[in-house]
Amino acid sequence: MDVLLSIKPKFVEAIMDGRKKYEFRKNKFSNKDVNCIYIYSTSPIKKIIGLFKIDNIIEDSPRALWDQLKDHAGISEDEFFDYFRNKQMGFALEIKEVERFENPLDPKIIFPNFVPPQSFCYIKFQIGNDDPD
Numbered sequence: 001m002d003v004l005l006s007i008k009p010k011f012v013e014a015i016m017d018g019r020k021k022y023e024f025r026k027n028k029f030s031n032k033d034v035n036c037i038y039i040y041s042t043s044p045i046k047k048i049i050g051l052f053k054i055d056n057i058i059e060d061s062p063r064a065l066w067d068q069l070k071d072h073a074g075i076s077e078d079e080f081f082d083y084f085r086n087k088q089m090g091f092a093l094e095i096k097e098v099e100r101f102e103n104p105l106d107p108k109i110i111f112p113n114f115v116p117p118q119s120f121c122y123i124k125f126q127i128g129n130d131d132p133d
Contacts, residue, residue, distance in 0.1 A: 002036040006042050
């Protein structure tokens with residue numbers, strides 16, 4: 001199972017250039033078989049610009065996540081704690097095998113009635129595959 005994640009453009013660039021080795025999330029995926037993450041770069045880009053694989057998912061308190069991962073977070077301490085405000089637990093997706101698409105994909109062409117996910121959505125086929133099943 002693959003996932004489409006909405007990520008702000010500045011964090012997308014940090015992932016693509018290797019400064020951001022962890023993508024932080026407030027909620028974990030209910031499906032345990034997720035390993036490929038497609039990156040939807042939010043406004044003003046509004047395109048699927050690439051993908052990455054997950055090496056590991058770390059679950060811990062925001063303070064523990066920051067203390068352990070801050071050197072590879074690709075995000076400021078203020079942004080991190082603002083994101084996790086009032087949360088007892090957080091999740092860090094360890095990023096590996098990043099791929100930037102030569103031609104970013106318009107999700108409205110791939111997915112009928114596309115609405116950008118607030119956080120993420122499961123996708124049932126590999127982008128670029130003509131046969132969805």
